[in-house]
Amino acid sequence: MKTVLHYLRPRLGIMSVGLLIKFFGTVAELLLPWMLSIILDKAVPAGALGGILFWGGLMVLCAAAALGGNVIANRLACSTSRDVTRRLRHDLFARVMQLSCAQEDAFTTPSLISRLTSDTYNVHQMVDRMQRLGVRAPILLVGGIALTLSLEPVLTLVLIATLPLLGLVVWFVSTRGIRLYTRTQLALDALVRRAQESMAGIRVIHALSKGDYERARFDEANARAVNCDQRAGFLMNVTNPAMNLLLNAGLTVVIVLGAYRVNAGLAQPGSIIAFLSYFTIILNALMMVSRLFVMYSKGAASGRRIAEVLAAPADLAPQNIPPVQEDAFLRFDHVSFSYDKVKDTLSDVSFSLKRGQTLGIIGPTGSGKTTILWLLLRFYDPDSGAVRLNGRDVRSIPPEVLHSKFGVVFQNDFLYADEIGENIDFGRGISPEQTAAAARTAQADFIAQRKGGFSAQLAAKGANLSGGQKQRVLLARALAADPEILLLDDSSSALDYKTDAALRRALARDFADTTKIIVAQRVSSIQNADRILVLEDGRAAGLGTHSELLRSCESYREIAQVQMGEGE
């Protein structure tokens, strides 16, 4: 709730005006039965037409004030909740964008999506309802009880006697509600994850005719989410009838007692009618309070989930590490790293490159090739050792400065549903000439030949391109900003051998000063690299040129033999 209150602070002025209008509107509404009792008990028996007209006119004015006040206050409440949600969503998204990969892994993507969508919606609803009902319900409740006390103190005691029981119901609902709604949100996270997985793999699912299997998996997650929501809903649904029961029981006692008191001449009929109206008003106010607690339970649970992300520490903040004097441009210095902090993913890996040199990385799947790139980009920090650029530890370089040095193509990289040119530019203001040059180096000549050229529209994830075309657009994107360091993670695997060779020649020619790290499965993609790192289960099994490794590294010789028949 602290987080939500923080976002409400800039709106305090407007909220106060809205709540003040709500206050007066509700007071006007509350006075209506009291005025009715004056008309019935005083003006009518005295036959005072002037009195009847005066109080009747006042009632019309009060009713109009109540209506107008409510409408204006509700509109103000709406604008506040909209504004709070917009700012909250904006900051949450900005924070999500800055999360480290380790934090992303911990929160999980589906959970972050539902925090950005359904959780912010729940907070929106809570802020909205709190303003609409938060003032109205207590005034109707407290004011109603005060007025009934002045009208009929004896009967009011019956009303007051039921209040502790009602309070107990509200307390029980709100404490259990937060727990149940947190569980519901977790089930929704799982549902989003299932939907995301199925959408991402929809072609494989079709190809393997696994539609039924996926539907069953989705239904299972769906049923769990519905079940959790049902439990929370059941608790909330029990609240209203339970309160109704208590209040109707009280109402029955009031009617019986009221009839007895009128009969005995201890009370007037007008007061009893007004009392019954107040009883209904108080009943409604209590219903509002219980609804408020439902919204509060949901909103508070969601607010807590949002606050967790906003409060996540900036664990990639630059650290104060003094630079060292060294001749290498890029150095991995005895780096060890583990994702789960149990088993090392990389163990004591070292290599260095001079500016403009190329490192090829090869090794079995899961040997840690991509992890080396993650550490270079400081998506994760090494557990021991250091990654340095020009003698500066990457942990001491501000992320935006560090990342501006890189051009990257990752495995399964993404393309927007936008023009090809926009996908290459990626919001960096790259000139059309630079874009065209990058596309030429990336061997993406097909773009110019395509209808619309660089303005041709891509489908989401580049679905209207072939695998090889996609890789070449992604390469053009990586090259367009003329990076100091180029990281290519298995990014030419879909290219035919001829195009792959042409790409390597173009890179060597047009990006001679760019330091390149190329992760590849094909020996042919890296055999001309200045150095090749052979990884095996996170360890450097070999480091050298192609011919050196053929002589000295058995596992490299085996790969080369299988792929090219070399080294025998």
Ligand SMILES: Nc1ncnc2c1ncn2[C@@H]1O[C@H](COP(=O)(O)OP(=O)(O)OP(=O)(O)O)[C@@H](O)[C@H]1O
């Ligand atoms: N985010 C992560 N959390 C936990 N473990 C991970 C994570 N990413 C990768 N791993 C694990 O770390 C190991 C190395 O993964 P990495 O992606 O670096 O391998 P790779 O050599 O690039 O594999 P491939 O050739 O298949 O792309 C694997 O065992 C993988 O399961």
